[in-house]
Amino acid sequence: MSEKIAPALLALQRLYDWETKAPARVALTQPMGGGVVHDFTWAQVADQVRRMAAHLQAQGWEPGSKVAILSKNCAWWMMSDLAIWMAGHVSVPLYPTLAPETIRQILTHSESKALFVGKLDGWDGMKPGVPAGMPCISYPLSPVDAIQDYDGWDAICARTEPLQGQPVRAEDDLATLIYTSGTTGLPKGVMHSFGNFAWAIDRGLQRIPLTAKDRMLSYLPLAHVVERMLVEHGWLRTGMHVFFAESLDTFAADLQRARPTVFFSVPRLWVKFQQGIHAKMPPAKLERLLRIPLLGGIVRRKIQKALGLDQCQFAAGGAAPMPPALLQWYAQLGIPINEGYGMTENLALSHITEPGKNQRGTVGPPYPGVEQRLDPQTGEIQMRSQALMQGYYKEPEKSREAFTEDGWLRTGDKGSIDAAGLLSITGRVKDLFKTGKGKYVAPAPIEDKLVMHEAVEACVVTGANLGQPLGICMLSPEASAKAKNADERAALERSLAEHRAAINATLDPHEQMQCLVVVSTPWTVDNDMITPTFKVKRNRIEDVYARHYEKWEVTGKPVIWAD
Structure with a gap:
């Protein structure tokens, strides 16, 4: 564990390399609206980063000050991050969907000196979370009132001479505070160094085949550790071409523009892609066509092209478990998905399945240089590597609790490791619940099956102290619209009842679901039912629905509409 990273591999030095070696190569492609796109070459990226870094340095803050970024993904997000580092400071990314109370809590807790206010929906609702008097900088794509109220990126760059030389940061310097998405309470500021990022991307590229010739579409929040590692640091490390998505409405066109060679998505979005295909072609018909020689190949290519993934050489999923049936479905389409596993505390650099190998049902072996083990008492997955966090900012007690006495990270996840060293996730240590019969239930494997119904967009299996578990299902918008018609x-009720019966037939008696409860209220970031990365907040589900559990349990109905 004493191996060191050569300084040339750290993030800023990578920028200087591309500035020198490939100044005219297009680095970033940014949609500007109305079908207009703007390309940034490496020379232009470096010039704007240098100008903004000079501006930040001129503020006179002490080295290592925190500077926050609140924006959807865009070229200026990544240039802001680099400018903060070049100026000698620490970046604090915020999810672009946070409630004002959470924005205030993070900005205050991190002691941020300034805030980049970027491309946002709903800025009016977020603005009250920004402390009075905090200096803010807007982007060209910021909300109109932010552009009017704050100093603008382009104006600052126009009047500021670029910072000269090649300022460097030490391997052990704090690079960023990544605030967790808060599934278990208030967000914690995870501290990561430049050396952590360099080690993690070096090991990650031994499993994920990124090169300068690759293209990626950046659309999942850059505030999330996977997008930060795979897109931002993958871009800096390899010099690949990064495209940005414009909006949900233009997402299909954004994918077609980028035609990514490497594509990452969270399970909920992979499910939505599948539902979109099934809306145009019923599952039974698709299955039938795929089995026909020659015609099956034509259908596969048409679907890949329609998704914008006909050039994709490496597809991945993560941030939550990928249902095995979903992985099998995409494999039939010629889009094998590699499932990754990690967390903010280890820069998402823990495990991933190996390309070309059938490791479905697992998250594969550890990345090179990562060690794994299971706690013999609880089955908790524990790991260690050189990408482990320095701790939680201002939280020494929680930092100590995150590690074992001998320095292994406690993931909080339960798992099993097979003879080949492949890891399977079986649930959360704290998600296990005991029914009224005294039997423990692990909800995650049951949820993997439940979410495979085409009408179900998200679900939770719950039921502590009940006779049997309950499945709570949120319908997709399309299914919700159809359900307004009585027929x-x-x-749909018959179909869901059959789905429940089929799943129960695969479960032990104490795991079988008493009923499925269909809820009409969408689970969104705004109502705090899911995190910005679409993980359902179990504690919020309990808060909202638990008072109804006993009533639902005794109805005797296989499907209940909780209107």
């Missing part, structure tokens, strides 16, 4: 609703 469609009756057909």
